[in-house]
Amino acid sequence: MLRFWGHKLLQYGLVLLITLVxxxxxxxxMPGSPLELLAGEDVGRLTTEERQEVxxxxxxxxxxxxxxxxxxxxxxxxxxxxxxxxxxxxSTIIWERLPWxxxxxxSALVLSSIIGVIFGTLAxxxxxxxxxxxxxxxxxxxxxxxxxxxxxxxVALFGARLRWFPVxxxxxxxxxYTGWAAVADVLHHLALPLLTLTLVTIAGLFLIIxxxxxxxxxxxxxxxxxxxxxxxxxxIFRHVLRNAxxxxxxxxxxxxxxxxxxxxxxxxVFAWPGLGRLMFExxxxxxxxxxxxxxxxxxxxxxxxxxxxxxxxxxxxxxxxTEGRQ
Amino acid sequence: xxxxxxxxxxxxxxxxxxxxxxxxxxxxTAIFAPWLAPFDPYERVAQPFQHPSASHLLxxxxxGQDILSEMIWGTRISLSIGIIAAAIAITLGxxxxxxxxxxxxxxxxxxxxxxxxxLVIPFLPLMILLAAYLGPQLTNIIIVIGILTWAGPARVIxxxxxxxxxxxxxxxxxSLGGTDFxxxxxxxxxxxxxxxxxxxxRAVSTVILIESSLAFLxxxxxxxxxxxxxxxxxQTRGAFLTGAWVWWVLPPGLLITFTxxxxxxxxYTLEEILNxxxxxxxxxxxxxxxxxxxxxxxx
Numbered sequence: 001m002l003r004f005w006g007h008k009l010l011q012y013g014l015v016l017l018i019t020l021v022x023x024x025x026x027x028x029x030m031p032g033s034p035l036e037l038l039a040g041e042d043v044g045r046l047t048t049e050e051r052q053e054v055x056x057x058x059x060x061x062x063x064x065x066x067x068x069x070x071x072x073x074x075x076x077x078x079x080x081x082x083x084x085x086x087x088x089x090x091s092t093i094i095w096e097r098l099p100w101x102x103x104x105x106x107s108a109l110v111l112s113s114i115i116g117v118i119f120g121t122l123a124x125x126x127x128x129x130x131x132x133x134x135x136x137x138x139x140x141x142x143x144x145x146x147x148x149x150x151x152x153x154x155v156a157l158f159g160a161r162l163r164w165f166p167v168x169x170x171x172x173x174x175x176x177y178t179g180w181a182a183v184a185d186v187l188h189h190l191a192l193p194l195l196t197l198t199l200v201t202i203a204g205l206f207l208i209i210x211x212x213x214x215x216x217x218x219x220x221x222x223x224x225x226x227x228x229x230x231x232x233x234x235x236i237f238r239h240v241l242r243n244a245x246x247x248x249x250x251x252x253x254x255x256x257x258x259x260x261x262x263x264x265x266x267x268x269v270f271a272w273p274g275l276g277r278l279m280f281e282x283x284x285x286x287x288x289x290x291x292x293x294x295x296x297x298x299x300x301x302x303x304x305x306x307x308x309x310x311x312x313x314x315x316x317x318x319x320x321x322t323e324g325r326q
Numbered sequence: 327x328x329x330x331x332x333x334x335x336x337x338x339x340x341x342x343x344x345x346x347x348x349x350x351x352x353x354x355t356a357i358f359a360p361w362l363a364p365f366d367p368y369e370r371v372a373q374p375f376q377h378p379s380a381s382h383l384l385x386x387x388x389x390g391q392d393i394l395s396e397m398i399w400g401t402r403i404s405l406s407i408g409i410i411a412a413a414i415a416i417t418l419g420x421x422x423x424x425x426x427x428x429x430x431x432x433x434x435x436x437x438x439x440x441x442x443x444x445l446v447i448p449f450l451p452l453m454i455l456l457a458a459y460l461g462p463q464l465t466n467i468i469i470v471i472g473i474l475t476w477a478g479p480a481r482v483i484x485x486x487x488x489x490x491x492x493x494x495x496x497x498x499x500x501s502l503g504g505t506d507f508x509x510x511x512x513x514x515x516x517x518x519x520x521x522x523x524x525x526x527x528r529a530v531s532t533v534i535l536i537e538s539s540l541a542f543l544x545x546x547x548x549x550x551x552x553x554x555x556x557x558x559x560x561q562t563r564g565a566f567l568t569g570a571w572v573w574w575v576l577p578p579g580l581l582i583t584f585t586x587x588x589x590x591x592x593x594y595t596l597e598e599i600l601n602x603x604x605x606x607x608x609x610x611x612x613x614x615x616x617x618x619x620x621x622x623x624x625x
Contacts, residue, residue, distance in 0.1 A: 149579035156571040
């Protein structure tokens with residue numbers, strides 16, 4: 001157990017370190033002026049004071065290792081840099097965006113897990129029949145689509161054509177809703193991006209749940225349960241699902257990275273004001289400080305989510321608790 | 327198994343047959359793009375924003391380029407990016423997988439820990455960051471995708487090496503005093519080639535999806551328009567809010583989807599032929615999950 005956590009902490013520590021090193025070295029190693037790459041702004045457009053500020057903030061006149069230590073120190077204080085494009089500290093910008101991304105990804109993960117588990121189990125139960133083959137073909141097809149394109153099509157159909165849902169943003173501009181009206185407004189805006197993200201993330205979970213359910217159905221204790229005359233529904237819920245869920249948790253964990261990637265492009269389609277859209281805006285405006293900070297915050301979020309999944313896994317599988325993993 | 331034998335075995339399988347036929351169509355279009363396309367996709371050949379007509383079957387885009395020609399030439403770009411980047415990834419993955427599985431011990435531990443680390447890093451954000459700094463050139467995009475997608479295949483190939491290295495002929499070569507390098511190149515590498523090929527085919531579909539995402543975010547090379555690049559312009563010009571989505575947004579996405587499916591179908595079938603153990607779980611299951619779910623989830 002101790003070894004397992006040692007391994008995990010080392011892994012996450014290394015991920016974080018690599019992220020930091022990438023962020024630190026990219027602007028300094030790239031051809032061109034590091035001043036420009038660090039500020040994300042034409043050097044010519046910066047005032048002399050601003051230029052001085054960039055120089056001293058990143059300690060560009062000092063040796064590289066000194067720069068790295070200063071960089072770490074600033075991060076440790078929660079200082080993510082300064083966006084000269086927006087004239088605001090990057091951390092302020094990110095804090096504004098983070099809740100929106102968490103709302104979208106969180107609800108998509110919950111929704112796709114529920115649907116994936118239900119459909120996966122049903123498909124395995126009805127193996128080879130139309131409902132199995134049909135749902136599998138559908139999910140594989142969805143899985144092969146570019147997620148942003150699915151979003152565009154949904155907007156075209158349900159947003160522009162049918163006008164059931166708003167086509168961009170997270171709130172109606174200038175509406176000033178309060179209380180429940182504001183919540184309803186956000187949910188109305190959330191519907192399409194949520195649907196898109198959910199549809200593209202279901203497949204992985206569906207397929208693994210279906211497969212592990214099939215495996216579990218072949219186990220002897222299931223045959224025993226059947227022989228005892230237990231109703232099929234009870235067998236599925238009491239005996240099969242519990243075991244079939246385990247690989248699902250692993251895939252859930254691994255989905256996190258995909259969900260994050262998915263949001264980047266889907267938020268762009270829907271102009272959803274989250275981190276993904278922020279990253280797109282930063283690319284277009286060459287706002288490097290924002291781009292870097294977003295990458296780092298996203299990495300930290302993925303690490304935290306992985307860590308939570310590591311904590312949850314032993315709760316779901318008692319065997320891990322006693323034997324220790326691996 | 328010879329390449330011919332593999333093709334025959336794939337064609338016997340229904341899923342595999344669909345994959346191969348789609349692949350043949352796509353490759354044909356990519357090779358003969360200059361003859362198939364009615365116009366030069368980089369030339370302004372008509373009024374912008376035209377609806378489909380006899381001379382422009384899919385209409386024209388915001389600056390009057392023929393969309394059908396963009397689609398046909400895009401096949402070439404998307405496919406080349408997919409193949410070259412996947413080749414880089416699989417070469418790296420095979421090398422690391424062989425080293426790791428052959429030497430085992432500390433080298434294996436270090437390399438596989440590194441694979442674990444790479445698998446946690448959120449993929450698309452890192453690529454966006456790198457692509458933004460490196461600039462939107464075709465070669466940069468290919469290299470970035472290539473060097474960031476090797477980790478999954480490396481793990482699969484390593485496990486194959488672990489079993490090959492215990493086989494009689496490898497043991498014989500070792501006891502005859504063959505050097506490690508020679509054994510790895512002469513005996514291990516041919517053994518993992520089929521698995522590496524299956525991994526390569528599947529990697530192409532992953533790469534094509536990733537490339538379309540990068541291009542959609544404005545990080546594609548404007549001088550080499552892929553399907554994703556076309557979608558980027560359709561998005562920035564709001565084509566999906568007007569009736570133009572039918573001929574401007576729908577076709578590139580469908581082409582990406584069917585190309586991804588074509589490669590995925592072929593790859594899965596090949597994998598199943600090479601590893602019959604995967605077939606035991608039933609006629610329809612085809613192990614669409616396996617490492618694919620894991621890998622795709624890193625998208």
